[in-house]
Amino acid sequence: MDVIFMGTPEFSVPALQAIAARHRVVAVYTQPPRAAGRGQKPRPSPVHRAAEALGIEVRVPERLRDPQAQADFAALGADVAVVVAYGLILPQAVLDAPRLGCLNIHASILPRWRGAAPIHRAILAGDAETGVAIMQMEAGLDTGPVLAEARTAIGAHDTTASLHDRLSGMGADLIVDVLDRLPLSARPQPDAGVTYAAKIDKAEARIDWTRPAPEIDRQIRGLSPFPGAWCQIGDERVKLLDSRVIDGSGEPGMVLPGFAIACGSGAVQVLLAQRAGKKPMAADDLLRGWALPARLG
Incomplete structure (x- = not known):
């Protein structure tokens, strides 16, 4: 399939690499380079660097609400977009552009820990397990129906770093499996058990x-x-x-x-x-x- 990939941090890189090994990634969207380090020189995101290593076109729009940005996105004619910790809100026009919509890899078992910091919050709350969910994106915050999930126990020795790396790999494996089986039926998220993973203060x-x-x-x-x-x-x-x-x-x-x-x-x-x-x-x-x-x- 023709896939648009949208992600920014290191967590997203294994999914990009796994998808690119099996499908045609027509473009990668990521956050623009940000000033970093002692010299405060612009530094491309981990996804940006990984995409360039794979020879994939990289796009770094500041926002996606601009009609031209939305037209450029739609013109790619993708079958599906995969979103992993991208960092920008996707307008409805973007969500609707790919033939099979936009799929999100989220680092929790939805509807628990919707939002920005699901890995941190799961450990802080003392959860016994967590996982990754592949969700069909809609306008609400992580409210879309779930196509697939994978679970893992949270060990007494896990840190956010160790769980981050494990879930990143699980998400890469799961999204490849989902893409291979599309179209899939999705289950709506239940109303019971909703929690929000607020950004860490x-x-x-x-x-x-x-x-x-x-x-x-x-x-x-x-x-x-x-x-x-x-x-x-x-x-x-x-x-x-x-x-x-x-x-x-x-x-x-x-x-x-x-x-x-x-x-x-x-x-x-x-x-x-x-x-x-x-x-x-x-x-x-x-x-x-x-x-x-x-x-x-």
Whole structure:
């Protein structure tokens, strides 16, 4: 089939590569290059770079509400468009242009965790499982009927980074299967069980040691690697990027043997942390030559 691919971050790249191996990708739409790095030079998105490596035409419109942009999209004559974390709202004229419409790869089992941050929210909430859903897109926010889904357990050691990579691969496999079997019947999403995965606010990242250890552990793993749960250690803000719940007790914030911290109930063992201006380091390496205070803020 002739496919338009629309995506931007690293999460989208495996799906593009998998589709391009089996179908004709007539164009890739992605966000325009953004200033990044010390020199603030425009940097193409991961999807942009992957598309160029595959020899596929790349388009980077700032918006799709312009009639000319919509006409250019329709002129591609695609059978279907696949959308994966693209970053722009698709007007109805764009949704209707491909013969089989627009399909979205969403990183949750819909209708749970519609919206911007489904992977983070699933870990933060303590969900036992999550997955990917292939949805027929419509005007509402992730409200369209579902063509297929795949599930995976959320392990006690999963971070947003590890779950992101697993779901990215699952989405790539699932969309290829769906494209091979189109047209498919889709099931409407139920009204019960709808939740919204609001974008992560940096204010959510500071650790409150009075909370129970399981909640703090999920906060650390759910916000890793970005934006990174953090606490005050002396006069320094330190990101905690991986942890485990352990037996232990003490006043909230008290440092226990090793890089273990007492919580409102129980304790967490910090496994990976990042000091300001430095790379993430395993806790044992971080503690060499760096003495922790008796209590963290």
